[in-house]
Amino acid sequence: MLARRKRLGLVAVVLVMGALIGEVRCAEKKGGEAAQVTCGSVIALQGNKVGTQVACQEVAYGGHGSGQMACTGVTSVADLSRYFTVKGVQGEECLQGTPVTKGMKIRLQNKATGRWLHSHKFRSMLSKSQEVSCFGGPGESDDSDVWKVTWSGGGKFWSNGDKVNLQHDITGVYLAAMSGQYPQPLTGQREIAGARTKVVETFFSAAEGIYFPPRTHQAPESKEGAPKGHSEL
Structure with missing residues (x-):
């Protein structure tokens, strides 16, 4: 039954991805120009050293782990669990097409499972670093789902x-x-974890995906409340 639900979920993702590709095809860049990462874009995150892409699995961390769903590194281009939608933090509206700027805080929602890229103070299984998991779902997010995007040099916007x-x-x-x-x-899949300092394993690039074109707009003040706390910390 679980396998059947997962297959149906992946079929739904394929249909949604196909519809989105048709919707934003007019925004494709010419001449190999880099595309900006914007809110609403659906991207794969690829580790620059190992070459794996971040993915959410329907397998929970066992043993001394948190029991939340595993976040792993995969290499298969057929694995639809590696796509994430770029979203703003709770309480700060990030409209579709808003460029992601250096130092901006975002959340990443997995397209296949609806869960958020998440971390907390549990030790990771293999490297004994900090565990990174896939947690929550639509309407269920907290402040441990928030990540700040930074890079050295380059422009103001994430490309x-x-x-x-x-x-x-x-x-x-x-x-x-x-x-x-x-x-x-999870045979063959690699660990995604949280490192205390910047090392070669902590550099990522936005790989293939659906990039909504940037647009300039004035976002209205949000009426949402502040992010909820997370008791497991």
């Missing part, structure tokens, strides 16, 4: 050619694509 760091807003660790491989049931 898909930039090598960026994603720093966890609450604990300060950096998203890292590690080389360690999981055993069953």
Whole structure:
């Protein structure tokens, strides 16, 4: 039953992705120009050292882990669990097409599962760094889902050619694509964890995806409340 639900979920993702591609095809760049990452864009995050892409799995961390759903590094281009929608933080509206600027705080919602890229003070299984998981869902997000995008040099806006760091807003660790491989049931997939400092494993690029063209607008004041706290910290 679980496998059937997962297949149906992936079919839905394929249909949504196809519709979005048709919608934004007119925004494709000419001459190989880099595309800007904007709110609403659907992207794959690729680790620059190991080459794996961040993905959400329907397998929970066991043992001494948190019990939340695993976040792993995958290499298969057929794996639809590697796509994330770029969203703003709660309480700060980020309209579709708003460019992501250096130092901006964002959330990343997995397209296949609806869960958020998340971290908290649990030790990761392989490298004994900080655990990164996939947590919550539509309407269920907290301040441990927030990441700050930074990079050295370059322009003001995040483009898909930039090598960026994603720093966890609450604990300060950096998203890292590690080389360690999981055993069953995640055989062959690599660890995604939180590193305390910037190292070669903490640099990522926005890979293939759907990039909504940037637009200039004045966002209205948000009426949403502040992010909820997270008791497990």
